[in-house]
Amino acid sequence: MKSKGLTTGLSALALCVALGGVYHGVALAGSQSSAVDDRAAALDVTKAKKALANRNGEEAVRWAEAAVELRPQVADYRAVLGQAYLLAGRFASARTTFNDALTLSPGDGKVALNLALAQIAEGDYAGAHQTLDSNSGSIPVSDRGLAMALAGDPSGAVNLLLPVARQPGADAKLRQNLALSLALAGRWQDSRLVAGMDLSPTDTDKRMTEWASFAHPASRYDQVAALLGVTPAADPGQPVALALNASTPVVATPAAPVEAYLPKAPAEVAVSAPAVEAGSSVPAPVAAPAVTSIVFGPRAEVVQPLPVQPVVGSKAPLIKAPKTAIKAAAFVKPMAAPTTPGAAKVSVGKGNFYVQLGAYDSAGVARDAWGRASRAYSGFADHAPTGMAVTVKGKSFYRLSVGGFDQNGAKQLCAAYRAKGGNCFVRANAGDKAADFKR
Structure with missing residues (x-):
């Protein structure tokens, strides 16, 4: 097509x-x-x-x-x-x-x-x-x-x-x-x-x-x-003949389901009007376009056309945003973090084992990864993230983990997260401590 x-x-x-x-x-x-x-x-x-x-x-x-x-x-x-x-x-x-x-x-x-x-x-x-x-x-x-x-x-x-x-x-x-x-x-x-x-x-x-x-x-x-x-x-x-002779093999990450990221599919589009502060001048809310039943399935590949600048033959040229309209962005509320419905709660005891979720270029990147992991699997809600800075072959990484569990509990928690599409493995404590995402 x-x-x-x-x-x-x-x-x-x-x-x-x-x-x-x-x-x-x-x-x-x-x-x-x-x-x-x-x-x-x-x-x-x-x-x-x-x-x-x-x-x-x-x-x-x-x-x-x-x-x-x-x-x-x-x-x-x-x-x-x-x-x-x-x-x-x-x-x-x-x-x-x-x-x-x-x-x-x-x-x-x-x-x-x-x-x-x-x-x-x-x-x-x-x-x-x-x-x-x-x-x-x-x-x-x-x-x-x-x-x-x-x-x-x-x-x-x-x-x-x-x-x-x-x-x-x-x-x-x-x-x-x-x-x-x-x-x-x-x-x-x-x-x-x-x-x-x-x-x-x-x-x-x-x-x-x-x-x-x-x-x-x-x-x-x-x-x-x-x-x-x-x-x-x-x-x-x-x-x-064009393959890169990299010193470190590049391994493709297997595809993982992302249903946990997506909103529940509504039978119809029905959203409430955004709140408007007193005294603010904001255009009156207008109903969504005349599409009687817009249903989002559980697919992940949701690619949409979005003209963002004038192009030759464009029928929807951008216009200069009025000052009053720009203020409207202030009344759009952030998204509530979605959680996975019915995620089984895993009982874990205290111990010396950790579930490692990944190694990232910085603590800031690890923070974003923790946000996604905790949205994808609600079983992490009762646990605080842990991490540690490491250097591998001269390059710095920040390991993201969650733990302080007994070995069996750590394995069950990792398995439950994998069942929701996550990637993880269990290891012993290697210096993990409360995550410092400000690094």
């Missing part, structure tokens, strides 16, 4: 970073690099970027693969190749390539965002969340929030975007991404209120109808294809 004219804050970045952004590649040094091959690879990647600008995916792939084959250690070339695979609708190859590019250039937010998008297209929602968490400091909040919503956590996206949307410097793109996240979380009236800050009433109605129409993806490939405006293609995978 190929969709035309669908542009979002996320997709615009995903397909344009290779054209307008600059990746800092790591070139081979001295005697290891041939000047002739350097020039040939640079010429190939220039042709690939031109093909991307012309939206010719197959040609872009051909030239970018040639560049990577000549210079496999240059992150820039692999990032451009990932862009080409996305444009060609080859999501599995894009995922592999962006993973390689991020290995060569850790911390590159543009590459990380594209990797998360490819992971979402492949159904690896847990992997997408991990990518977004690990690179939270380098991905703009607006794009990270929308990516979270597309990966099945619209509630988390609302809570991330809402405080920023209330700031004076918030722009139309961020507000529209917040509006989409609100819609995916089932808060249609709030969504319309926020979307209407930058759109005329008529265009806001159209926007709401579009979002309702696209709320039922046929498959993950179709929805991401609609987001990017590309046609999914049979993907043989990245050529073996």
